[in-house]
Structures are given as structure tokens and as C-alpha cells.
Amino acid sequence: MITARIERYAPGFTDTVIARRGISGAGYETYNPNYVGGDIGAGAMTLRQSLLRPTPRIDPYRTPLTGVCLCSASPPPGPSVHGMAGYLAALSALRREFGIRTPPGLGPRRSHGLRDTR
Numbered sequence: 072m073i074t075a076r077i078e079r080y081a082p083g084f085t086d087t088v089i090a091r092r093g094i095s096g097a098g099y100e101t102y103n104p105n106y107v108g109g110d111i112g113a114g115a116m117t118l119r120q121s122l123l124r125p126t127p128r129i130d131p132y133r134t135p136l137t138g139v140c141l142c143s144a145s146p147p148p149g150p151s152v153h154g155m156a157g158y159l160a161a162l163s164a165l166r167r168e169f170g171i172r173t174p175p176g177l178g179p180r181r182s183h184g185l186r187d188t189r
Contacts, residue, residue, distance in 0.1 A: 112150035121149060132160035133167065140164050 074091070077084045094102075096109020107114065114120065125131065125145040132140045142160035144150035165171040 112144055114145075116149050121147065124149070130163055130167070132156075132163040138164075138168065 074085055074088065096106075099106040099109040099111065114124070124147070125141065131146040132142060134141055140160040140163060142157040144156070146156050146160070148155050148159075162174055165174065
């Protein structure tokens, strides 16, 4: 169904597909029990779940294990393709493990003696 829909808007697409594989929701759950019913988004994204997942705590990235943080679809901001859970887990680890409260700059560094030509 998906290939046919893409083919409708992009004629010739089907000819470029080398292989394909389909898996049911039950198959996903068998592969990974965390994918309940095949849900790869780690469960409902209700307002309550958005605020309280995976457990109600001030630092949802913290685990009972020293040096281990949770950065997946479970903690805020939840499932999507954005990487924010990893970024926020890293900030949590810097604060908790190293006492760093201000995150380091992530932008490119300017070289000394060179002028910005923008």
C-alpha cells in the first residue's frame, strides 16, 4: 500500500526498490517487548504521560545506576526524531556527575586572528 501510494506521486519509484520487508505490530512486540502492540513510540503521549514518563521524578533522565542516564523515547520530550532526550540527559549527567550547571557551547569556535566575513 505504501509503495503504491508513493508510486502514485513519484512514477517509477517502484522500479528503484531493491528489496522490502514488512513486519506486523505483533512481530515488533516479539522482537522487542517494549514495543507493546508494535508501538515504537514507547506508549501513549497523553498530557499526563508527557509530564510523568517514564516515572514521576524531577530528573527523568536519572537512573539508580551511577553514571547511567536514560535517553530514549521514554523521558521528555518523548518520541520523535530530534535527539532532545539525549541532549537533556547529557545536561543532567553534566550537572549531577560533574557539577557543571552551564552547558558548554556547541557551536564552532572562531580561530584567533581571523575576522568574521559574514
